[in-house]
Amino acid sequence: MAKASSAASIPETCAPDAAPASNASSMTAAERRVYSRMADTMSYYHNHFKSTWKTLYTACEKNKRPAGMSIKQYLNTACEFVHHLEMHHSIEERHIFPLLAQRMPVFQREMELLEQHKRIHKGIDALEKYVNACKAGERELRLEEMKDVLDGFREVLWQHLDEEVRNLGADNMKKYWTIQEMERMPM
Ligand SMILES: [Fe+2]
Ligand SMILES: [Fe+2]
Numbered sequence: 003m004a005k006a007s008s009a010a011s012i013p014e015t016c017a018p019d020a021a022p023a024s025n026a027s028s029m030t031a032a033e034r035r036v037y038s039r040m041a042d043t044m045s046y047y048h049n050h051f052k053s054t055w056k057t058l059y060t061a062c063e064k065n066k067r068p069a070g071m072s073i074k075q076y077l078n079t080a081c082e083f084v085h086h087l088e089m090h091h092s093i094e095e096r097h098i099f100p101l102l103a104q105r106m107p108v109f110q111r112e113m114e115l116l117e118q119h120k121r122i123h124k125g126i127d128a129l130e131k132y133v134n135a136c137k138a139g140e141r142e143l144r145l146e147e148m149k150d151v152l153d154g155f156r157e158v159l160w161q162h163l164d165e166e167v168r169n170l171g172a173d174n175m176k177k178y179w180t181i182q183e184m185e186r187m188p189m
Contacts, residue, residue: 029176036181037172040189044170047090048163054083055152055159062149073136073143080133080148084126091119097188105178108169115169118162125155 029037058080061067067076099116102109109115132151136143168174175184 029172033181034172036184037175037179039184040175040187041167041170041172043189045167048167051083051087051090051163052160054079054086058083059149059152059156062145062152065145067145077133077137077143080129081137084130084133087122087126091123095119101188106169115162115166118158118165121158122155122162125151125159128154 057068058076061071061076067073071079095116099109103111103113107113129151132141132148135141179187
């Protein structure tokens with residue numbers, strides 16, 4: 003299926019019936035819901051990562067764990083963050099990006115979003131190593147050290163979480179996919 007962007011300048015009243023509507027403002031509320039679905043679902047997951055990150059990072063900035071959170075709970079929260087993010091990226095790389103990459107260059111191998119995954123992975127590997135050493139009693143949890151580990155990938159992580167959702171936004175998706183294709187997307 004060719005991109006629909008070639009019809010972008012045709013006024014709606016003159017457009018042939020079969021041509022996909024191509025400018026964002028021509029979307030009905032129902033169409034926008036369908037075109038927004040992937041961004042909405044992705045946002046839901048990303049907000050969860052952001053919220054856990056804030057818990058971990060704020061503790062480092064204040065040099066104080068959240069009230070009532072034991073060292074063990076803090077380390078387990080970091081462990082879960084690592085595992086959930088690894089799982090999220092692996093699902094994206096196996097099932098979501100290859101499909102989107104058929105028409106959307108930003109999702110192609112080695113392109114920006116995958117490059118960001120690689121850089122984030124270096125960071126979460128370091129985080130996992132630090133947390134595991136603390137859990138094994140090989141070292142003591144020090145929040146200033148934890149902050150250094152988190153700072154190692156903070157910027158790229160937040161940039162990635164926002165850029166990915168932006169690329170999946172309704173107005174962008176409409177440039178590449180028909181509504182029927184959007185309804186079949188695996189998210
Ligand atoms: Fe994601
Ligand atoms: Fe991602």
